[in-house]
Amino acid sequence: xxxxxxxxxxxHLLLDRDMMKQNAxxxxxxxxxxxxxxxxxxxLSFDIPKGDIFIIMGGSGCGKSTLLRTLTGLIxxxxxxxxxxxxDFINACSKDKLDIMKHSGILYQSGALFSSxxxxxxxALPLQQYTSYSRDRISQIVSFKLxxxxxxxxxxxxxxxxxxGMRKRAGLARALALxxxxxxxxxxxxxxxxxxxKNLDDLILEINKTLGTTIIVVTHELASIFTIxxxxxxxxxxxxxxxxxxNPRELLKNPPNQQVYEFLTRGEPNEKGTK
Amino acid sequence: xxxxxxxxHHLICILEGVLDATTPLEVSVDQxxxxxxxxxxxxxxxxxxxxxxxxxxxxxxxxxxxITYSQIPQGMEQLLRLAFQSPYKEQEVTQPKLPFLERVGDxxxxxxxxxxxxxxxxxxxxxxxxxxxVGKAVYRxxxxxxxxxxxxxxxxxxxxxxxxxxxxxxxxxxxxQLKTFGAQIYVASLVTIGMTRIMGAIMTGVIxxxxxxxxxxxxxxxxxxxEELDALxxxxxxxTDFLVLPRMNALLLSMxxxxxxxxxxxxxxxxxxxxxxWEVPLSEYIRYTINSFHIxxxxxxxxxxxxxxxxxxxxGCYFGVHCGRNADSVGAATTNAVVYSIVWMIVMTGILTVIxxxxxx
Numbered sequence: 001x002x003x004x005x006x007x008x009x010x011x012h013l014l015l016d017r018d019m020m021k022q023n024a025x026x027x028x029x030x031x032x033x034x035x036x037x038x039x040x041x042x043x044l045s046f047d048i049p050k051g052d053i054f055i056i057m058g059g060s061g062c063g064k065s066t067l068l069r070t071l072t073g074l075i076x077x078x079x080x081x082x083x084x085x086x087x088d089f090i091n092a093c094s095k096d097k098l099d100i101m102k103h104s105g106i107l108y109q110s111g112a113l114f115s116s117x118x119x120x121x122x123x124a125l126p127l128q129q130y131t132s133y134s135r136d137r138i139s140q141i142v143s144f145k146l147x148x149x150x151x152x153x154x155x156x157x158x159x160x161x162x163x164x165g166m167r168k169r170a171g172l173a174r175a176l177a178l179x180x181x182x183x184x185x186x187x188x189x190x191x192x193x194x195x196x197x198k199n200l201d202d203l204i205l206e207i208n209k210t211l212g213t214t215i216i217v218v219t220h221e222l223a224s225i226f227t228i229x230x231x232x233x234x235x236x237x238x239x240x241x242x243x244x245x246x247n248p249r250e251l252l253k254n255p256p257n258q259q260v261y262e263f264l265t266r267g268e269p270n271e272k273g274t275k
Numbered sequence: 276x277x278x279x280x281x282x283x284h285h286l287i288c289i290l291e292g293v294l295d296a297t298t299p300l301e302v303s304v305d306q307x308x309x310x311x312x313x314x315x316x317x318x319x320x321x322x323x324x325x326x327x328x329x330x331x332x333x334x335x336x337x338x339x340x341x342i343t344y345s346q347i348p349q350g351m352e353q354l355l356r357l358a359f360q361s362p363y364k365e366q367e368v369t370q371p372k373l374p375f376l377e378r379v380g381d382x383x384x385x386x387x388x389x390x391x392x393x394x395x396x397x398x399x400x401x402x403x404x405x406x407x408x409v410g411k412a413v414y415r416x417x418x419x420x421x422x423x424x425x426x427x428x429x430x431x432x433x434x435x436x437x438x439x440x441x442x443x444x445x446x447x448x449x450x451x452q453l454k455t456f457g458a459q460i461y462v463a464s465l466v467t468i469g470m471t472r473i474m475g476a477i478m479t480g481v482i483x484x485x486x487x488x489x490x491x492x493x494x495x496x497x498x499x500x501x502e503e504l505d506a507l508x509x510x511x512x513x514x515t516d517f518l519v520l521p522r523m524n525a526l527l528l529s530m531x532x533x534x535x536x537x538x539x540x541x542x543x544x545x546x547x548x549x550x551x552x553w554e555v556p557l558s559e560y561i562r563y564t565i566n567s568f569h570i571x572x573x574x575x576x577x578x579x580x581x582x583x584x585x586x587x588x589x590x591g592c593y594f595g596v597h598c599g600r601n602a603d604s605v606g607a608a609t610t611n612a613v614v615y616s617i618v619w620m621i622v623m624t625g626i627l628t629v630i631x632x633x634x635x636x
Binding site: 069072073074097098101102104106108109110112113114115116121125126129130174 | 413415418421497498501502503505506508509510511512
């Protein structure tokens, strides 16, 4: 991993690691991930700067979603440290963990909306849990959040009554309910048609731009990666760790290894791929 | 037909005529392993994929670069090339069967893990219940009313029907025996004591395990598949508070009422048989029923029902929460919820019966 490059968004400047560390909202150090005692990825170390759109990419089954589940506390880390907002997330007490969770939102692959609740009730749930707002105020916030994702007027619909793309947007509205500093996306484009997928990418960019939210996306959709990414890591199944870091466009220009080149070019024959 | 010739350390397989599943291949995988093979077509009349499958299996041990094709139909050649594109994976060596003691040990450890998981779940439920008592549990009242409506009013019809039939059967079977002594009037006592003390509770429990317990496991299991449980966890909302508590409360509330109904309809079923088939006067049946009815029997039955309600809710929710992430797992969770609910109900009935006889009620 030491030979990985960190490049600035515009591709001209190398990022100062110390500056990046100071600015990091999430810092991962020597993290081992897996489940049932089986290590899937090891020695993962990377920083996610505040306000970044950070992509976790890699081939199918390489452990992207496992890393996301570890970062969000759904499965325990096997070794290493995760610092979120300067708090050790793995060893934090339940109060600190809850505080971090309150500042994070997650959009799951399927949207994960509660099927017995309307869209408004889904979005209102975290507000009812963590705020003391009145019912009217919550209702106003819910309508606003749904409008933000283009679902104005769908408050009383159930998840089963709307399309997959709309479910994802509703899931995003719920993830944004508490104005989180970090929003995680698990395969946002999965199961969406190209237009819906592009609309979701545009929405991610808008949210990042207008709210300054740090966005972490797990995906292998190249169109999305090149549209939204500012920084990324590439998880390599063969060496079971990160094999590249940086802006995906820069990685495509100067691929650090064959796997990254093949991934970013959909497996095109490589003439200059390997460094 | 296939003819195999050896030439300069090459094996030449000549494919001829009709090539299908019945075409004999007079060559084995071991004969061809690591050899250079030339496949030659000669007057091939027809071929199908069955033959290609057989040929591919025989050529498994041959590196793809050692196979050459000559006058083979284009489709067949393309199919074989395509199949050889995927890397050959050696068959995994099957694990030797573990010694008996090791298997017993594994089973024991597995059992301990299951018991631990179950105990942790019950502990989490108790904590949630405690939080509910101090008003800190987080669940939607609307969910509670929805679940209550499902396991209460919507279960009335089936509970009524089954209880009536059970009372009817008890009366029939009892009367057949008692008639030989001219004592068919005591069927009223038999049905009353039987239904109020245990049968009403057991039948209601079995119905609710199949209806409500299965529904709990399937609903929560599907939520697991749809990542809804993950969403709850990452929102910092307790799953036992949000999902288990309303379901447990609903069953604890509805079971005594359903048992009351089951008892009444069971007695009515007995009355129906006695009055219509065994010519017992209605007034006599009612008199014997009132004489046999004892509040202790009724309360023992209701207590059984409350315990059964708890068992059904815990089993349904436990298997739902610990469901895997595919459709099969939801099916398995549902089956397990019903089976374990019924097994634990029978076990608890035995325990409660022994306790009741010890304390003399």
